[in-house]
Amino acid sequence: MDVEQIKEWLAAGEVDAIEEAWMAAAEGDAPVAPEQAGAVLTALVEAEQDDLADTLGWAMLEDRKDRMGPEQRLALAKGLSLAVPLSAELRQQALAVYRELHGTHRHFEALVKASELMNAPTPRRAYATLDLCLHVQDGMYLAGRFGHQVLQVRRFDETLGEYDLEDLAGSATSTDPRKLADEFERIDETDFRVLSRRDPERLKALFQSDPAAVLMGVCQSREGRIDSVELKELLVPRYLEAGQWSKWWSKARTAAKRCPKLTVEGRNPIFLVYHPKGLTLEDELAGDLDAAKTPQDRLELARRYAREARQRKLTLDADFGTLLTDALADDARRFQDARPTDALVASLGLAEAARLGLPQPETPAPPAAEILASAADPVAVVAGLEDASLWPAAMDALAALDGAPEHLLALLPELPYQQLDKLAGLIRQAGRAEELSEAAAKAAADPLNALDLCLWLWLGPAEPVPSAPERLELFSRLLKAMHDLDIDLQIAAGLDRKEIQRRIRTVLGARDLAGYREVIAGIDEAMASILKKRIERCDGLAESLRDDMLGILRENFYGLFAKARALPWEDPNVLYTTEAALHRYEAELKELVEVTIPANSRAIGEAADHGDLSENSEWKYAVEERNKLQQRQAQMQEELAKARILHPEEVQTNAVGIGSRVTLRRADNGSRIELSILGPWDTDLARHRYAYLTALARALLGKAPGETAALKLEGDEAEYVIEALGVAEF
DSSP: HHHHHHHHHHTTTTTTHHHHHHHHHHHHHHOHHHHHHHHHEEEEEEEETTHHHHHHHHHHHHHHHHOOHHHHHHHHHHHHHSSSTHHHHHHHHHHHHHHHHHTTTTTTTHHHHHTTTTSSSSSHHHHHHHHHHHHHTTTTTTESSSSOOOEEEEEEEETTTTTEEEEEEEEEEOOOHHHHHHHEEETTSSSSSHHHHOOHHHHHHHHHHOOOHHHHHHHTTTTTTEEEEHHHHHHHHTSSOOHHHHHHHHHHHHHHHOOEEEEEEEESSSSEEEOTTTOOHHHHHHHHHHHSSSSHHHHHHHHHHHHHHOOOOOOOHHHHHHHHHHHHHHHHHHTTOHHHHHHHHHHHHHHHHHHHHHHOSSSSSOHHHHHHHSSSSSHHHHTTTGGGGHHHHHHHHHTTTTTHHHHHHHHHGGGGGGGGGHHHHHHTTTOOOHHHHHHHHHHOOOOSSSHHHHHHHHHHOOOTTOOOOHHHHHHHHHHHHHHHHHHHHHTTTTTOOOHHHHHHHHHHHHHHHHHHHHHHOOOHHHHHHHHHHHHHGGGOOOOHHHHHHHHHHHHHHHHHTTTOOGGGOOOOTOOOOOOHHHHHHHHHHHHIIIIHHHHHHHHHHHHHTSSSSGOOOHHHHHHHHHHHHHHHHHHHHHHTTEEEOGGGGGGHHHHEEEEEEEEEEETTTEEEEEEEEEEEGOOBGGGGGEEESSHHHHTTTTOOOOOOOEETTTTTTEEEEEEEEEEEOO
């Protein structure tokens, strides 16, 4: 039924055409959606054609009576009567179907009367009342739609026309059917809210014997969905001790993946979704199949389908598998000329799907070699592959073409280094080993233009490349490339500087810096001194890798480091402090751990007792505050672990150091000021006590009396002369 066409006829006054289309749909074999039929009748009512709408609705129900089951007829009757709310005839027909389905219900007539189906201005609320109450049984549980109340049905009192109810605390209440339908919905006895209050012993047993049942109950209490963070907040520590969480969650997540009524989605956080009627794996993935837009999407889905089926010990469904492979085959055919790389992905994906156990497509697809042979630039087609796992098969297809050696050599600078052993083997098989050596030499001379080749050479090819540069030369050139990216804007232009440096760092640090250790083992002290300077000035290495490299160099050439002066304020692993400041900081941590954090934990528990956490602002605020407190605790503990007490007798007096009292004279006007340099917990600006980690202190540290420093004091920057040194007041 074309609803838009009928609306156009209605606007044009073509009533006969509307009646013909409606009756054709009513008498036809195709299903009629209640939404579509209702939309047509609504349009007629809005056009003040109520009598026609009433007649057409009645006719459709009569024509469909013998061709639809009672559930389908009820849905259609309700949809039609809602579209024509003043039609008593359509309500009568809906009531007749209700009676057919539920006439044996002992309170049927009383509930129909209570629903006011035949009297209300619109039947919508009446239908909601009947749909709930005709399925409510004594002992059943109900949950509030707009609050957190859970009630159990005790009985329906026909005399009073009310339900007797009891909350989970045992308090009795009552309400009429219409209000019950307005405010409540049915829930199972396995709902977590019910289990936790009415059957805690069973719930305790389920945590160990059936964690999937616990997860389903929790999801039922959270509108069918909960994430792992909320789940932990709900269960720990009330139902699980903090130390038990990780082990239980791992077991529960595995159980959820195997449960047909639960799906596990996302990564951080993980979401659990409950499906009351259960889902097959194919049901779960159907939406993803519809959403897949590219051959790569479909290949990833085929992999996921096979992986999930294997993990759940399921048999692959031939129909669903054929949908996947047919789609890939169609991609390979459609894209062969216009988008050959996508066609190649589809063709290679089909081969992989066959290995995974999926059926062959109903219509064959062109093989990878045929797709490459028909491409204007087969090398570019292969180079366009983003999925690294497809490279080996793509290279084999390329090697089968006429002119394969040239194609393979042209692919060298395009390939990621992880695939170069395979490509190098194909080039050797083609008798072009000499050109491979030439390419390697060119790559080492200019790493930024052939980075993957250079990284491959550094890691060590499976089969050595003749005339390849030594490791020392490769290392020097890679360091220079990283350094040049930082200091030469012209070289860095158009390149992803950070990504290139990251890739080089990853390869240099591979296998516990095995390649670098080999370099250091083969050099003398003079070369070690040169490398030391290069490593120290190469910011692209990042601090941790640079420190590791210098540490290995120190182990082998200690003399290069022996003369370096150790400056205490430069040690990141030590935090200097006075004893009094240390005790104050320890007391602050004790207050945090023993008073503030426990108070916050109590606040979280009290807020959680208020009900639904998704709309509980007090609980959310308390949880956010807990995270801040935990971060503060970790930071303070880390700092205290590095604390070292500074004693007055240790303070140097020949140069400014930690613990110094410094007398300064302003160079331009002769005014004097005295300040002290102490630890970060001793800071007191009113007394001119500065932490040695501040920029002002760093400008003075190490300087002797008579030397000058540019300082910004009290908002004014000027040149100061160090006049005298003493020991600060501890």
